[in-house]
Amino acid sequence: MSIERGMDESDGSKEKRKLEDKVMYITCLDMEGVLVPEIWIAFAEASGIPELKKTTRDEPDYDKLMQYRLDILKEHGLGLKEIQETIAKIDPMPGAKEFLDELRSFCQVIILSDTFEQFATPLMKKLGWPTIFCNTLEVAEDGSITGYKMRCEKSKYTTVKALQSIGYETIASGDSFNDLGMIQASRAGFLFKSTEQIKKDYPQIPAYEEYDELLAAIRAAMAQE
Amino acid sequence: MSIERGMDESDGSKEKRKLEDKVMYITCLDMEGVLVPEIWIAFAEASGIPELKKTTRDEPDYDKLMQYRLDILKEHGLGLKEIQETIAKIDPMPGAKEFLDELRSFCQVIILSDTFEQFATPLMKKLGWPTIFCNTLEVAEDGSITGYKMRCEKSKYTTVKALQSIGYETIASGDSFNDLGMIQASRAGFLFKSTEQIKKDYPQIPAYEEYDELLAAIRAAMAQE
Numbered sequence: 388m389s390i391e392r393g394m395d396e397s398d399g400s401k402e403k404r405k406l407e408d409k410v411m412y413i414t415c416l417d418m419e420g421v422l423v424p425e426i427w428i429a430f431a432e433a434s435g436i437p438e439l440k441k442t443t444r445d446e447p448d449y450d451k452l453m454q455y456r457l458d459i460l461k462e463h464g465l466g467l468k469e470i471q472e473t474i475a476k477i478d479p480m481p482g483a484k485e486f487l488d489e490l491r492s493f494c495q496v497i498i499l500s501d502t503f504e505q506f507a508t509p510l511m512k513k514l515g516w517p518t519i520f521c522n523t524l525e526v527a528e529d530g531s532i533t534g535y536k537m538r539c540e541k542s543k544y545t546t547v548k549a550l551q552s553i554g555y556e557t558i559a560s561g562d563s564f565n566d567l568g569m570i571q572a573s574r575a576g577f578l579f580k581s582t583e584q585i586k587k588d589y590p591q592i593p594a595y596e597e598y599d600e601l602l603a604a605i606r607a608a609m610a611q612e
Numbered sequence: 613m614s615i616e617r618g619m620d621e622s623d624g625s626k627e628k629r630k631l632e633d634k635v636m637y638i639t640c641l642d643m644e645g646v647l648v649p650e651i652w653i654a655f656a657e658a659s660g661i662p663e664l665k666k667t668t669r670d671e672p673d674y675d676k677l678m679q680y681r682l683d684i685l686k687e688h689g690l691g692l693k694e695i696q697e698t699i700a701k702i703d704p705m706p707g708a709k710e711f712l713d714e715l716r717s718f719c720q721v722i723i724l725s726d727t728f729e730q731f732a733t734p735l736m737k738k739l740g741w742p743t744i745f746c747n748t749l750e751v752a753e754d755g756s757i758t759g760y761k762m763r764c765e766k767s768k769y770t771t772v773k774a775l776q777s778i779g780y781e782t783i784a785s786g787d788s789f790n791d792l793g794m795i796q797a798s799r800a801g802f803l804f805k806s807t808e809q810i811k812k813d814y815p816q817i818p819a820y821e822e823y824d825e826l827l828a829a830i831r832a833a834m835a836q837e
Contacts, residue, residue: 409761411729411748491741492733504636508717516716518743520778523636536634538779549774553745554763 410556412609414490415547415569417561418500418519421579422483423510426502427456429477430470436463457532466530467505475509484514486598491517494558494605497550499543501565503535520546544568558608560601575608577601635781637834639715640772640794642786643725643744646804647708648735651727652681654702655695661688682757691755692730700734709739711823716742719783719830722775724768726790728760745771769793783833785826800833802826 419425431439438459446452460470490496498519500507505524511517520542525534539545547557547569557573559566562581570576570592578586578594579601586594595601644650656664663684671677685695715721723744725732730749736742745767750759764770772782772794782798784791787806795801795817803811803819804826811819820826 409748409750409759411761411763488741492737495729495743495745497743504720512717515740516713517741518720518722520720520780523634525634534634536636538636542778546778549778553767553771553774555745 410574410609411495411554412574413495413497413550413555413557414605415497415499415543415550415557415559415573417543417563417566417579418498418502418507418510418521420562421480421560422487422498422514423479424477426474426477426506426510430473430506433473433476434463434465453535460532467524467526467532468530470532471505471509474506477510479510479513482598486602487514487517489602490605494609495555497546499546499559499569501537501542541568544572547572558605560605575604577604635799635834636720636779637799638720638722638775638780638782639830640722640724640768640775640782640784640798642768642788642791642804643723643727643732643735643746645787646705646785647712647723647739648704649702651699651702651731651735655698655731658698658701659688659690678760685757692749692751692757693755695757696730696734699731702735704735704738707823711827712739712742714827715830719834720780722771724771724784724794726762726767766793769797772797783830785830800829802829 416422423429425442427442428440431437436459439456441452441455443449443452446455460466465473487496496517498517498521500519500521502521503524504519504521505526507519507521511519520538522535522537522542524532525536527533543559543561543566547559550557557569558575558577559569559573560577560579561570562579562585564585566578567589570578576592578589578592580596581594593604595604641647648654650667652667653665656662661684664681666677666680668674668677671680685691690698712721721742723742723746725744725746727746728749729744729746730751732744732746736744745763747760747762747767749757750761752758768784768786768791772784775782782794783800783802784794784798785802785804786795787804787810789810791803792814795803801817803814803817805821806819818829820829
């Protein structure tokens with residue numbers, strides 16, 4: 388879909404081939420577990436409501452899990468305002484902002500997350516307003532959460548394919564099962580702070596624990612064009 | 613493509629309809645003339661090379677214009693490093709960063725520009741690293757610019773359509789002819805600091821001159837869902 392133009396094509400085929408290979412990259416990053424703690428777990432701790440620690444590992448049906456969570460919020464009289472105030476007390480992981488600032492200086496970045504924009508906003512503020520593509524909550528006039536909307540099917544995979552359709556190659560990194568789609572569909576992909584099980588099941592995907600390692604891997608992928 | 617779920621659908625059709633209407637927005641902004649001065653004109657002034665003020669109004673063939681510009685850069689021995697140093701002296705328009713910070717606090721934002729990422733980078737740094745989708749230059753090992761790559765055909769229009777395909781409604785604003793495609797393809801669109809001619813030719817598109825007006829128009833568009 389992209390259009391390449393060499394300024395001096397009389398230089399011969401070598402110069403021209405190099406230009407055709409010119410690649411533009413976007414790095415797509417998972418949010419929870421990569422840049423910030425798992426929001427529901429951090430929120431359970433910050434709000435003192437341990438029942439909210441239940442995750443998809445305990446309840447694989449996402450709709451049931453969300454209904455369970457929103458029922459608990461309602462019981463505790465927690466509307467969006469109270470939730471955002473509590474989430475505002477959660478900090479990004481140490482080094483996450485510096486990592487993101489450095490990454491944004493040499494590559495476009497979009498955070499791809501299955502969270503909700505209303506939960507992510509206080510954390511994005513602390514990270515210097517990076518762009519995030521996620522989902523959204525339905526909030527009633529009294530501030531209570533009445534529903535939610537998932538942006539699209541297989542959101543991370545679908546989004547990297549859409550970015551590729553407008554002339555980008557993607558580099559992806561995340562920690563969880565729901566990141567594997569975008570990692571495998573990208574020019575380069577990395578596990579970051581993942582579980583032992585996922586690292587064992589996907590030995591072909593390079594896995595890193597430190598931001599410096601991930602930055603170096605992204606730079607190396609971009610230099611390989 | 614999006615999936616809506618109401619938490620309490622027994623509430624009846626009214627609640628359900630509201631949820632189906634729930635919209636997620638991305639604002640797509642032109643860069644030059646909206647957030648920063650026209651780069652080639654500002655660069656012509658900063659570098660003291662008036663020949664670089666020639667624009668598509670003087671030479672409608674973009675390939676010829678770029679060849680002309682790159683030839684002049686070569687004559688003056690200006691490689692990417694020198695160009696970036698000169699562009700680093702150009703400042704965003706007064707109020708642009710504050711506008712962007714405020715906008716990013718309530719809406720996702722992507723800058724859609726026909727410039728090149730190597731030119732935009734020093735300006736994006738001054739704007740707090742917003743995400744920008746643009747084009748790229750081919751740079752030789754000695755730092756000279758040897759070619760360029762346009763990301764995709766009709767880049768602004770194509771990009772808002774791609775964002776719509778992953779569950780977003782778009783709001784678009786720009787000053788020029790090449791912004792009309794994304795403005796007309798979006799849920800809401802605004803001219804900003806445009807020419808008298810374009811405002812006269814497109815009276816149906818609201819036109820603003822001040823960031824506060826544009827912010828208010830974007831908020832109003834988002835509230836209309």
